[in-house]
Amino acid sequence: MKVRSPGMLILVAILLTTSRAVLAGDDQLPQKLRELRTQVGCGPVSGFYDRPGMVEPPYLYGYLPGGKEESAAFWCHREGAEKPFVLVLVEKGRVTSTIAWQNYPGGLSLDDSAPLRLSDFRYVDKPEQRGPVDAKTTHPSLRSEYDGVITLFYHHGDRWLYRLLD
């Protein structure tokens, strides 16, 4: 664009400054979760919403039974890591677990389908190992989904399990 007068130059400068300020505040997470994200050395997931179709938010409150404000989960990104995406689990304002993940994340929601067999899940820390036989989910799984591909995460004992559906 050709700037023809000092007045126009000032207008362009104001527009640029304003749009940058808007972008700086345009994050994917609420303020408290942003602070926790910084604590775990993580940044926003680049281009999270820049894809076609329905995209749910990269965070969710109340993934555990109880008050909605008492637990939360969110996705973030660690530059240069082998598994660069991180699912951060929060309870009572503190980070309780992180799951490093290879696949680009989907939007988070709760999967409240009927109790699922844990033997259909795999352990996050040992994918070749199935979940326990004769055990089922007792509360909703955490669901990460985009374009029909679903990853369910479920905490059992002191370990996390996952199940991929596509």
Next chain:
Amino acid sequence: MRARTVGEPWHLSSQSEKPPEDPYSIAVDGRELNPDRQVLGNSQVRENVAKLYENIVKEVGNSDFTFQVTGGDRYVDPAGNIRSSTTGETVADASRTSPHLISRGARAADLRIRGVSDAIVDRAIRGTSFLPANTVRGYPDLHTHVALPNRPEFYIRPRRRRRRTPPGRRGR
């Protein structure tokens, strides 16, 4: 004669509809990438699988790696079960909104790729129409799921049906 269910592929119906000759073959430089003839009815998926293979060959400088289609289109039968268009069998761990489904565009393929790093495959995917954010790994059988973006232009196009002229109106 049983009418074909909506979305059901031609070879699972009893109608005498003649299929095109070997429609699901994906051959590149004499190498067949779909030896099991997994049903991939969406020509854009077939073209992009071939492109992905070519891009990997360019990246690594040879073709000494495993590359094979292991999964393709699916349909929902009248009872609501999700079935493979290739075998007609129900598919385990299938999502009801999967891009493999014909009703969702038949935009996905499952691939067995061995002998090249994920980073190389990811770079090669960027040179195709497959959406990088749709690439999924971590399945028990170690396949890689790829899918075209969820936009109408990438959905499978319905086959054109020939109009039959009613008997009394022939020649008019």
